[in-house]
Amino acid sequence: MGEQPIYTTRAHVFQIDPSTKKNWVPASKQAVTVSYFYDSTRNSYRIISVDGTKVIINSTITANMMFTKTSQKFGQWADSRANTVFGLGFTSEQQLSKFAEKFQEVKEAAKMAREKSQDKVDIRSTRIDLNNDTFDFKQDSGPASPGSKQASSFNGTDDEKIFKVGPEMLLMKTEHESAAEQSSSRKWEAELQSLREKNSILVEDLHQSSTKMDVWKKQVSACKEESDALRQKIAQLEYQYQEAGQEQQRNAELSVRVQQLEAELRDKEQEVENLRKQAEIIPQLMAECDNITSKLQVTESRKVELESRMDVLHVDVEDSRQKQSGVKAELKKLTEVLDAKIEELHDFRHGLSRLGADN
Numbered sequence: 001m002g003e004q005p006i007y008t009t010r011a012h013v014f015q016i017d018p019s020t021k022k023n024w025v026p027a028s029k030q031a032v033t034v035s036y037f038y039d040s041t042r043n044s045y046r047i048i049s050v051d052g053t054k055v056i057i058n059s060t061i062t063a064n065m066m067f068t069k070t071s072q073k074f075g076q077w078a079d080s081r082a083n084t085v086f087g088l089g090f091t092s093e094q095q096l097s098k099f100a101e102k103f104q105e106v107k108e109a110a111k112m113a114r115e116k117s118q119d120k121v122d123i124r125s126t127r128i129d130l131n132n133d134t135f136d137f138k139q140d141s142g143p144a145s146p147g148s149k150q151a152s153s154f155n156g157t158d159d160e161k162i163f164k165v166g167p168e169m170l171l172m173k174t175e176h177e178s179a180a181e182q183s184s185s186r187k188w189e190a191e192l193q194s195l196r197e198k199n200s201i202l203v204e205d206l207h208q209s210s211t212k213m214d215v216w217k218k219q220v221s222a223c224k225e226e227s228d229a230l231r232q233k234i235a236q237l238e239y240q241y242q243e244a245g246q247e248q249q250r251n252a253e254l255s256v257r258v259q260q261l262e263a264e265l266r267d268k269e270q271e272v273e274n275l276r277k278q279a280e281i282i283p284q285l286m287a288e289c290d291n292i293t294s295k296l297q298v299t300e301s302r303k304v305e306l307e308s309r310m311d312v313l314h315v316d317v318e319d320s321r322q323k324q325s326g327v328k329a330e331l332k333k334l335t336e337v338l339d340a341k342i343e344e345l346h347d348f349r350h351g352l353s354r355l356g357a358d359n
Helices: 093-153 157-164 167-280 282-358
Strands: 003-016 024-026 032-039 044-051 054-060 074-079 084-089
Touching: 003 044, 003 054, 003 093, 003 167, 032 093, 032 167, 044 093, 044 167, 054 074, 074 093, 167 282
Parallel strands: none
Antiparallel strands: 003 024, 003 032, 003 084, 032 044, 044 054, 074 084
């Protein structure tokens, strides 16, 4: 086939409201496949999207189109041929950026393809014009060229040479020029006839080419219709294939979820079994709990008794502290008195020592 997909993505498709030219109208109920196609026979690019059996986008990209990002996940472009504006909503900003980059690449490729086609048309028309000009030049200049040659032979220094030579030389030169003119005339007539024959052949070839071109156009139109039908089928098959892939993925996810639930169920059954075993020893635990409760009550009563004793001990300790404070004060006074006495004894001893030394 001449048209092949070069990039495919999924997006929600919208079209501008033809009445208001402001609001967006969803063209698909869910995300659908949006593909770039390249037609090698026409050297053109298109954006195609199919929702089931309905073609919702069939936009030929030209060099004047512009893809605009209006938000982080939404972009749009205007198609003057379809007289509408298409909008695409993507699930991520990366998908929008990738689609915009591909749009720019395809736009540049379409621009280059248009320039190449214009160059080919200009070269072809130039060749046809050159062929026509060559033919007209030879046809017009054929009979006149001998005369022009004859006129040039009697200009400039040739007149001086003819005037200086004798009548015999002039007669010989005139006969020679007449023979040359006749030979040149026959040559131009033969070439003119050959060009006329070639022209008639080219005209016939042109008519045959026109006929073949009409046949080719019909064949191309039929091929285009067949290609469009095949593209729609391919898009439908791709959509069905993607749906099948998504269904398989969902089935795989469900299988994993079932396995997880089975594992959780086994854990719950084990937990229930453990609870049953624990329920069997509940009476023993209750008896132990009652015993511990009675012990706790005895302990609490003992605690109250000990707290009362502790209060009494606190009072005794406080009295002891006060008594110790009084004893410490008395000891301090006694220590001061003792220090004074010791100082006096020291002075007395010193006096005795001095007295003994004097004696």
